[in-house]
Amino acid sequence: MGVSGYSLRPATAGDAGFLTDMLVAAVNWDPAREPIGRDRVLAERRTAHYVEGWPRPGDLGVIAVEAGGRPVGAAWLRLFGPDDPGYGFVSEGVPELSVGVLPSWRGGGVGRALLTEVVRRAAERGFTRICLSVERSNRARRLYATEGFTTVESGPDSDTMIMILPAR
Numbered sequence: 001m002g003v004s005g006y007s008l009r010p011a012t013a014g015d016a017g018f019l020t021d022m023l024v025a026a027v028n029w030d031p032a033r034e035p036i037g038r039d040r041v042l043a044e045r046r047t048a049h050y051v052e053g054w055p056r057p058g059d060l061g062v063i064a065v066e067a068g069g070r071p072v073g074a075a076w077l078r079l080f081g082p083d084d085p086g087y088g089f090v091s092e093g094v095p096e097l098s099v100g101v102l103p104s105w106r107g108g109g110v111g112r113a114l115l116t117e118v119v120r121r122a123a124e125r126g127f128t129r130i131c132l133s134v135e136r137s138n139r140a141r142r143l144y145a146t147e148g149f150t151t152v153e154s155g156p157d158s159d160t161m162i163m164i165l166p167a168r
């Protein structure tokens with residue numbers, strides 16, 4: 001069953017704080033693990049670089065907002081280079097996806113709607129592929145697979161997945 005009462009809008013410079021919240025949520029996706037605090041997420045380059053300096057040229061994001069305008073979820077894309085790769089890096093020019101939804105809004109279709117919209121905007125902008133990294137035991141993996149991402153590389157616990165975008 002889908003949740004209602006939300007809408008999607010492009011992410012702006014004012015969303016940097018919320019994107020950080022969603023990055024922290026994504027890092028801490030597994031409730032069985034000791035949570036990693038926001039300060040540590042921002043202190044470590046390999047996690048901080050998903051939001052650092054937002055927005056950077058090439059960044060693209062979508063925010064889900066509830067009726068009063070409060071953000072409840074986000075999906076965003078950022079380009080990385082081989083000198084500073086994200087976990088899901090495949091090659092230069094292929095942006096990496098991050099996604100997070102507030103806990104009370106999960107399981108109602110917001111994540112899938114965000115993903116569909118960010119993919120649509122990425123294709124519109126001329127990107128031909130999107131990549132991501134997901135731990136194999138994260139339920140989000142199923143979301144990606146059902147939206148058309150395929151695994152291109154498997155590590156011990158995580159997969160790198162890519163989606164080929166429809167031509168404009």
Ligand SMILES: CC(C)(COP(=O)(O)OP(=O)(O)OC[C@H]1O[C@@H](n2cnc3c(N)ncnc32)[C@H](O)[C@@H]1OP(=O)(O)O)[C@@H](O)C(=O)NCCC(=O)NCCS
Pocket residue numbers: 025026027029099100101102105106107108109110111112113133134135138139140141142143
């Ligand atoms: C992953 C996440 C963004 C999905 O958003 P959502 O709004 O809960 O997703 P939807 O309701 O659109 O459901 C889509 C799929 O996501 C997965 N999903 C649903 N609820 C979920 C939850 N509570 N946690 C993780 N994945 C979930 C399922 O595969 C679901 O598909 P299904 O209903 O066919 O099984 C969200 O659950 C979340 O923020 N999780 C924590 C952060 C995270 O894991 N980010 C991704 C890191 S790679």
